[in-house]
Amino acid sequence: MNIGLALQVVALGMLMLPSSALTVAWVMAAQGLSGIAKDLNKMSAKSAIKFLVTDNAQGTLFRWVALLTGSKNALKGAGFFLGGTLLVLVGFRTAMVVMAAALAIVWLINLIALQSDLGKSASKPKFRQVFSKSSAINRLSLCRLFLFASRDVWFVIALPVYLAATLGWEFSKVGGFMAIWIIGYGAVQAIAPYLTGLRAGRVPDGRDAMLWALPLAAAPALIAYTLNSQFEAELILVGGLLLFGFLFAINSSLHSYLIVSYADRDGASLDVGFYYMANAMGRLIGTLLSGWLYQVWGLQACLWISALFIVVTAALSISLPRSGSTLPTTQ
Amino acid sequence: MTNLSAELRQYLIITASYWTFTLTDGALRMLVLLYFHQLGYEPLQIALLFIFYEFFGVVTNLVGGWLGARQA
Incomplete structure (x- = not known):
């Protein structure tokens, strides 16, 4: 935890240079540090909480871990809004100074008050295999890769730049919309089991994954199509993307459920790299495509590719196992 | 009881740190994106x-x- 916080302070410090010194390579390096810091913090926060509540009831553990992870989207969303607002109010450099100072204080509190053996992530392991022996798990991981790429291909670069440059939105409004999207996504994910029928005792399978992917694919396609007509383009874009967020959360939550159920069914362990990195890889691909497609062909191209990626997800889902209506049995 | 409250204190520190970090993580993403857009960077460069x-x-x-x- 301490290393992660310190790395983020360094990353913010690197960005305090005057704008003429902020070359692409320099900012890439600072962002790389920030990415490592994020992952270190996430892992150490999770493992520290596991360690802290081992003696207590398991139910307590789940509630605390759920609180920690469930609030992640809300805080990240609040951060989006804060970022846009800080840029308008105090400018980039001052924002870096303010955030670095806040984190430095948190870091000091950690140094003083946190037990030294806590919040440290364990040493690096050798991983056993990249792909699972269960082909269902591999296929589902590939579905997940395309699913996350379908979001980030418009979300990461294209949408915020479009909102600011083409629609002329204020930066705080852009940050605000991104915030609402990510917070809403987190909230829908939390209630997704009720919507897919899991809570009512209906067990979702590969067929549900395919059926839920279809309306998700329709959303960006319809937005892209109607953006041509100039008719209420802003309203359709905003409403359509919120609808996308709603459906995306359900799809993502379905995948999380299915992966565990397939691991049970096939007696396969889940220590496979591909499953864990699938969504991160999808994000990486989506981010690059978002910048490139938007620059060359514009927002509509990003939305069409998003729809295409979800069609690929749906097509891959056809081959996923169907369990019927009974719970998959272990062994 | 004192043991539990010490654990709880540790938990609160970790959670508060993680929340502060996540807040700056999200803010930094928007700041970098919008600032470099403002400086005239192309979307692919961003x-x-x-x-x-x-x-x-x-x-x-x-x-x-x-x-x-x-x-x-």
Whole structure:
């Protein structure tokens, strides 16, 4: 935890240079540090909480871990809004100074008050295999890769730049919309089991994954199509993307459920790299495509590719196992 | 009882730290994106700014995911 916080302070410090010194390579390096810091913090926060509540009831553990992870989207969303607002109010450099100072204080509190053996992530392991022996798990991981790429291909670069440059939105409004999207996504994910029928005792399978992917694919396609007509383009874009967020959360939550159920069914362990990195890889691909497609062909191209990626997800889902209506049995 | 409250204090510190960090993580994403857009960077250049950030996400998920599965 301490290393992660310190790395983020360094990353913010690197960005305090005057704008003429902020070359692409320099900012890439600072962002790389920030990415490592994020992952270190996430892992150490999770493992520290596991360690802290081992003696207590398991139910307590789940509630605390759920609180920690469930609030992640809300805080990240609040951060989006804060970022846009800080840029308008105090400018980039001052924002870096303010955030670095806040984190430095948190870091000091950690140094003083946190037990030294806590919040440290364990040493690096050798991983056993990249792909699972269960082909269902591999296929589902590939579905997940395309699913996350379908979001980030418009979300990461294209949408915020479009909102600011083409629609002329204020930066705080852009940050605000991104915030609402990510917070809403987190909230829908939390209630997704009720919507897919899991809570009512209906067990979702590969067929549900395919059926839920279809309306998700329709959303960006319809937005892209109607953006041509100039008719209420802003309203359709905003409403359509919120609808996308709603459906995306359900799809993502379905995948999380299915992966565990397939691991049970096939007696396969889940220590496979591909499953864990699938969504991160999808994000990486989506981010690059978002910048490139938007620059060359514009927002509509990003939305069409998003729809295409979800069609690929749906097509891959056809081959996923169907369990019927009974719970998959272990062994 | 004192033991429990000490644990709770540790938990609160970790959670508060993680929340503060996540807040700055989200803010930094928007700041970098919008600021470099304002400076006139092309969308693809802005995307490149984020590739190491995302790349390390892939690496740590690969390694950390394995770790998480082993501990579970």
